[in-house]
Amino acid sequence: MRYAQLVMGPAGSGKSTYCSTIVKHCEALRRSVRVVNLDPAAEYFDYPVMADIRELISVDDVMEDDSLRFGPNGGLVFCMEYFIQNFDWLEEELGEGEDDYFLFDCPGQIELYTHIPVMRQLVDTLQHWNFRVCAVFLIDSQFMVDPSKFLSGVLSALSAMVTLEVPHINVMTKMDLLSKKAKKEIERYLDPDIRGILADGREGYFDQKFQKLTKALGTVVDDFSLVQFLPLDRSDEDSIDIVLNTIDSAIQYGEDLEPREVPELPDDDDDDGRDSGFPGEES
Template structure:
């Protein structure tokens, strides 16, 4: 049987750890099990249990304090992830013979890891080699996305990640519960946007980049990467809908064994309703 995994990505501050925490809570409430693995060597605090923590292998603070390296926060994070790529056997040992088939990987927020540096692509290929079915979740803060220019910036980051990793991909607009009533109305046009109309908004502000903006809009339309799933933690239905989409992407339900109700013994004969005699 295959295993399944969510790869939770997105810029720093997009709510990845909060997402993992709420998803873990939702799994528990639904009587399901998901093992969370932290792959952020700069993480400080978890509000959920983790099966494995990359900081047991290497930590950003230790790298930055190494005088022979002289690295800052960004350089230290890249160093940690490249070290992780050279020691994937650590991850294999952590996952091991875990009695479960569903995992959530909480990943770092440095966008270069998904667009320029090959480590995340290497991780994806490794997991696929271990018979994992993967779904990439790219999280973006809705408070950032209510501005048209920032919407295109965030969408292009999501597109770069999708193209680089080449796995099924869902975009999630987080922190909808933090938006004001006015901003909630404004963000609606970005959930399933008309890129031509949005480009018109950009032209109003700056006609200098009109052709470039049109090319970007055409690129986004060509990849059909313009729809975002809103996530409001105060509305349980948004969590359920997102998880349903993820499970469908992973083909999770299709692989689950059909089980009889707990009060029925599968070895007992079932009355067919046909009279004997």
């Protein structure tokens, strides 16, 4: 069995920073984690990448092809569609192993998780290769500080969750960049009471024209407890540990590993062969 995190989220949500944080944290735990870059528009990494989609195809290469005439978004979609036609490249890069653990740093364009089946095809292929997959959807905590943006982020996360149909963990990133006041305010969004948040619509957060639609969407999310968030503070080892352990639990990482041998207990008999019993108890 092998394990994978699909690290997703909007542009600027901190996907590469998240991968760097998890890699360094696992190094401290003497645990092996490898990163695969699936963003053909990526530019820089501060951690080792074992496989890089840009070796197969990149957005720059596509945009420079005069016969295609794609812009950045069209070029990225073209790259990802080319990628799914060449999964043999990924299979070769991943190699064969047992108990391998990978982070897949994915592109940020939301259309890849909504009306284009690219990421779902990736999930299905990884599962066929005996991977347990968890979707890790990142949202910038600085983006989620008012109700309207929060609801937008919730619906984006929900869209990815419904499309991929795998264990799904939502993470609120960049908590270490918030002020003390903002950290206190954002606590209400981690395990949200959608009805309470929607009540803020009276203060002008939501367009009055769409009040009924907004209320209906929020009520569905609230009634079925569909979306919750884990806070990630890079400066807090406990915060990183909670996020990693939650994901590990979702994909049952470690349950198939061989248990450590239990050392034999010392003989409870006395030298004369009699049982010593409990303290204060006669033999």
